[in-house]
Amino acid sequence: MLRKNYMGMIIRWRQSLNVLPARGLSKQVQKTDEDEDDTKPSMSHPTRHAFQKLAFGDTLLSQTMMKVKSKKTREKSGLIMLEGRRIIQEAIDAGCDPTSIFFSRTEDLDMLTLPQKTLKIYKTPYNEMKVWSNLTTPPGIIGIFKKPPPIPETRSSLSLTLICDQIREPGNLGSMIRNCAGVGVRRVILTPGCTDLWDDKVLRGSAGAHFKVRVHSDVDWPEIEDLVKAENSKLLLAAAETSKNGFGRLLPVIPYSTCDYSTSHNFLVIGGETESLSNAAYEVAARTNGSILTIPLANEVESLNSVSAACVIMFEIRKQLKSQPC
Structure with a gap:
């Protein structure tokens, strides 16, 4: 009896410090930003680009990445992958032809100046993109481009x-x-x-x-x-x-x-x-x-x-x- 009262006191004390969750919520798992449902556009960052939402487990990203992850498949498909907003924008500015964009945060997409053409854009769960990245912290945006030819030589180049x-x-x-x-x-x-x-x-x-x-x-x-x-x-x-x-x-x-x-x-x-x-x-x-x-x-x-x-x-x-x- 004494032991039971003692344990009850400890539980009430820990609850007062917010150490224990409220009753009925102990089995809920708190979501992090990365685990949020990335298939829904953020209301705080509405995008100006039309895109298609991919559900977790959708195979479109994996099918696309299989075409660009090795030299052999790149040569067969004629496609390359660029990861990160900066290099994607540099490729677009150089006249390279994007075929699709995969992204997880709408703000990253809106910072791109995309060409005026029909372009397939997909919002993809961040954890799906992590699977295909070799980076410790993936940037969360991938561009698939047609393999470009060598750029023209410039007159100002050195001999x-x-x-x-x-x-x-x-x-x-x-x-x-x-x-x-x-x-x-x-x-x-x-x-x-x-x-x-x-x-x-x-x-x-x-x-x-x-x-x-x-x-x-x-x-x-x-x-x-x-x-x-x-x-x-x-x-x-x-x-x-x-x-x-x-x-x-x-x-x-x-x-x-x-x-x-x-x-x-x-x-x-x-x-x-x-x-x-x-x-x-x-x-x-x-x-x-x-x-x-x-x-x-x-x-x-x-x-x-x-x-x-x-x-x-x-x-x-x-x-x-x-x-x-x-």
């Missing part, structure tokens, strides 16, 4: 082409494309050994630079050699001085800062972190009277990573070409 050879780390390739856009190169060429241009990690690393610089994918070395000869130019290989390649031993080695980049169009070749430059790169360089460019380093550091090496040399080329009289 420089960057050739990415066997760059297989997506983040490195994305950063490389971003740096090329910042430098203002004429074009970027990817050899068949590179990772896919439209991989989601490449897209994130480039921060929208895909739509600011001309990029050609899967260009083989015979085609590159023809292009170099058509420009009456030569290959410049960013490589260590001690090359094990037989053709590499025949090439002159020049510190990058002493090379004159104003005599012809520059074709700079950067290799991957692990694979480095391919044998084909050395062979084409030997047949076009090319050179090996080195970057002198201190403290017995052997080499820079591919992104850093490309940046150092490209900005030296930019400095020399911009200092030339018009």
